Amino acid sequence: MNTVASEEIERAAQLLHAGALVAFPTETVYGLGADARNADAVRRMFAVKGRPAGHPVIVHLADADLLPRWAREVSASAEALAQAFWPGPLTLILPRASTVLDVVTGGQDSVGLRVPAHPIAHALLVRLLDLGSDGIAAPSANRFGRISATNARHVADEFGDAIALILDGGSSRHGIESTIVDLTTDDPVLLRPGAIAVEALRRVLGSAPRVANARSPRASGTLASHYAPRTAARLIAPDELIHAFSTLTQPVADIAVLARSVAKPAGFTGTWIEAPEKSTAYARDLYANLRTLDARGADEIWIETPPEGSDWVAVSDRLRKATHRQ
Ligand code: TXA
Ligand code: MG
Helix, strand or coil, X not given: CCCCCHHHHHHHHHHHHCCCCEEECCCCCCEEEEECCCHHHHHHHHHHHCCCXXXXXXXXXXXXXXXXXXXXXXXXXXXXXXXXXXCCCEEEEEEECCCCCHHHHCCCCEEEEECCCCHHHHHHHHHHHHHCCCCEECCECCCCCCCCCCCHHHHHHHHHHHCCEECCCCCCCCCCCCEEEECCCCCCEEEECCCCCHHHHHHHHCCCCEECCCCCXXXXXXXXXXXXXXXXXXXXXXXXXXXXXXXXXXXXXXEEEEECCCCCCCCCCCCEEECCCCHHHHHHHHHHHHHHHHHCCCCEEEEECCCCCHHHHHHHHHHHHHCCCC
């Protein structure tokens, strides 16, 4: 992992404090940060991202001790999950404190909170706290509906000069967004599968969280189409993928492939990425791989359907949304 000089953290904290936007690395994906106590800065962040108002954004905290400033009620389940997984890739949706800005919560009575583990994110949050602000509102650092950014170059490709500073922390460790659990009722609900597996949540909660249905609170990552390349993308079963290329060295259309178990056929000259076999490594590389395939400007992207099984729930969720046709 890259390290960032303390002067760079200082500059980033000063910029945030002055209302500017700063992109920063987290262990999941890069975030596009604004001071969560500054409504104008948060509005600017929505504008730059192209995100419709009314979509709530996660507030990142330096430490779990800050929770009572943001949540008016911290249930025993929330305490237990925070204790087990923070700092780390888990977002808790809790009843909001009255002081939380409406632009942050999308006007809902709840707020999403996360204590990131990445040392650069942590140092930035600690320094901003010294300056008097106790949270960074940050969605993933990509334009609305597009592929999340897992390195500083991806962020620059998305936003160019529209943001004041990008802190470069190298490639994200998990490569896939945080797991989101809604704890605003007695019955925990999984809003987004992510870097923390459901099985790990079950061990702490005593039972697995219920899976969100369409009526669960608004979350843009729960829209059918999201994390999407510009090129039309589709999932294709391993057998079908083998069959499609068995007779032709090159299919009629220009296809860019994200394979996993299927080997590149001899004579295939298009783009063929062989993704890692294990779900954690697959997730880590996923968005960079999708960006590489998208940049090819092929007619279609074909993605080998990943295996079934609990390890693959978060990856399958992202691939389903990346391949959903509008
Ligand atoms: O790993 C992550 O969570 C990354 C890093 C930067 O922390 N952030 C991220 O943010 O993925 P974003 O905005 O791209 O996705 C967060 C999701 C959105 O779908 C948002 O609607 C949902 O969390 N969310 C935030 N606050 C919420 C709330 N109060 N109720 C329901 N959903 C909420
Ligand atoms: Mg996002």
